[in-house]
Amino acid sequence: MKKITIMSLMGAFILSACGNAPKSTAAETPETAENKALVAYFSATGTTAAAAQTLAEAAGADLFEIKPAVAYTRADLDWNDPQSRSTIEMKDPKARPEVADSVENIAQYDVIYLGYPIWWYTAPRIINSFLEQYDLQGKTIVLFATSGGSEFENSVADLQPSAPGATIVEGRMMNDEPTVDALKEWLEEEKDRAYTLFK
Numbered sequence: 073m074k075k076i077t078i079m080s081l082m083g084a085f086i087l088s089a090c091g092n093a094p095k096s097t098a099a100e101t102p103e104t105a106e107n108k109a110l111v112a113y114f115s116a117t118g119t120t121a122a123a124a125q126t127l128a129e130a131a132g133a134d135l136f137e138i139k140p141a142v143a144y145t146r147a148d149l150d151w152n153d154p155q156s157r158s159t160i161e162m163k164d165p166k167a168r169p170e171v172a173d174s175v176e177n178i179a180q181y182d183v184i185y186l187g188y189p190i191w192w193y194t195a196p197r198i199i200n201s202f203l204e205q206y207d208l209q210g211k212t213i214v215l216f217a218t219s220g221g222s223e224f225e226n227s228v229a230d231l232q233p234s235a236p237g238a239t240i241v242e243g244r245m246m247n248d249e250p251t252v253d254a255l256k257e258w259l260e261e262e263k264d265r266a267y268t269l270f271k
């Protein structure tokens with residue numbers, strides 16, 4: 073699975089390189105270590121929260137929890153119930169559950185790692201609400217997620233319209249409960265990849 077996500081990430085970079093992304097060479101690239109990073113996440117039952125904490129530690133990044141203004145109850149999360157809150161929201165691509173709080177001075181971050189549980193083969197709508205709070209033009213948004221087995225699926229396509237001008241890429245599924253060291257290794261590998269170049 074890791075291979076697949078990294079391959080898809082590389083694919084995204086190759087596509088970007090062939091498309092409209094600003095051209096840059098390694099020699100022109102600013103020192104990536106100077107980039108300030110934020111890990112922002114939503115987690116309804118704690119699984120993604122644990123991954124987010126590990127990632128923030130590995131990346132030396134600030135951590136921000138995307139809290140819904142109205143917390144999800146257990147009944148809200150019942151995907152077998154066509155009338156549950158989550159089902160209703162996920163059936164409606166325009167649903168925008170309210171976020172309780174916002175990131176202070178998001179402009180200071182070059183890279184935002186954005187994490188969530190996969191719901192109905194995509195990101196929960198509150199992730200769109202989160203993105204739409206800010207001007208994220210020029211930012212790099214690296215997705216991470218937990219799930220019952222799905223990959224990122226429709227995440228990028230569904231989130232991109234909520235972050236015009238930002239580059240959103242699939243980062244890493246976290247279902248293997250990676251350690252800090254495993255994530256440091258992954259971040260090290262990612263350093264060579266293009267998402268830090270397209271700025």
Ligand SMILES: Cc1cc2nc3c(=O)[nH]c(=O)nc-3n(C[C@H](O)[C@H](O)[C@H](O)COP(=O)(O)O)c2cc1C
Nearest residue numbers: 115116117118119120189192193218219220221222
């Ligand atoms: C409403 C809802 C829909 C879900 N849809 C999917 C899905 O499409 N594919 C999948 O693999 N898991 C799905 N899951 C499982 C969650 O992605 C998984 O349990 C996740 O790790 C929960 O993360 P959290 O504890 O951070 O909320 C769904 C869970 C919920 C509550």
